[in-house]
């Protein structure tokens with residue numbers, strides 16, 4: 001692709017213009033800088049090194065054209081919630097060296113789409129899915145980084161393994177050599193009360209620490225993926241190593257929270 005910086009691609013669609021501004025690259029660059037500052041400030045409070053925190057930009061609902069702009073602004077990995085939307089974008093951006101992560105619930109029959117382009121799955125939530133992934137990956141002779149999604153906000157969310165089920169799931173995962181277990185992932189309760197949110201993050205960290213103490217096969221749980229646009233500072237304070245941030249980088253999403261909290265929002 002040739003890059004004519006004097007003429008950044010301008011969104012034509014009115015709602016796109018509203019969301020990303022007249023110059024999306026400028027908007028995304030500024031948003032990204034603001035997010036990095038928030039990360040730095042949280043790290044100061046938590047006495048942590050910002051280098052130990054990976055920012056995974058979540059690009060669901062953001063059109064490929066804008067992602068191209070985001071790539072030009074320095075973003076080289078994208079997290080997506082829906083597999084078909086992700087695959088479509090990966091095809092459209094196949095000329096760019098970007099990494100793709102899936103962060104939303106994946107149906108077993110969609111595994112064949114994921115292995116075409118994704119390098120990470122954050123929402124491993126059943127052995128059935130693990131088994132389907134293993135089969136496909138083995139046939140394709142490749143591995144996949146996975147994170148077990150834990151339901152730390154039980155009554156609120158449909159997906160994720162209950163905390164007391166994670167240990168036996170990890171033991172069974174040793175049967176699946178194509179899956180590289182990297183850590184745990186959670187979505188906190190959707191609440192304006194920081195302490196309620198913090199409780200979810202703390203459950204995830206304490207669970208990880210306990211598993212590591214008790215289970216040799218849990219030694220690989222290096223990462224805690226927790227924290228989104230509205231709560232990543234709290235997540236950093238509680239030990240997050242991978243934060244998943246969408247709206248703070250790409251602007252408010254039409255439909256708001258609803259894509260990951262079924263039943264909430266528009």
Ligand SMILES: *Cc1c(COP(=O)(O)O)cnc(C)c1O
Pocket residue numbers: 058060081103104187228229230244245246247248259260
């Ligand atoms: C959309 C989404 C995010 C990012 O949420 P924002 O509010 O846009 O930061 C993080 N994790 C998952 C699983 C998501 O679906």
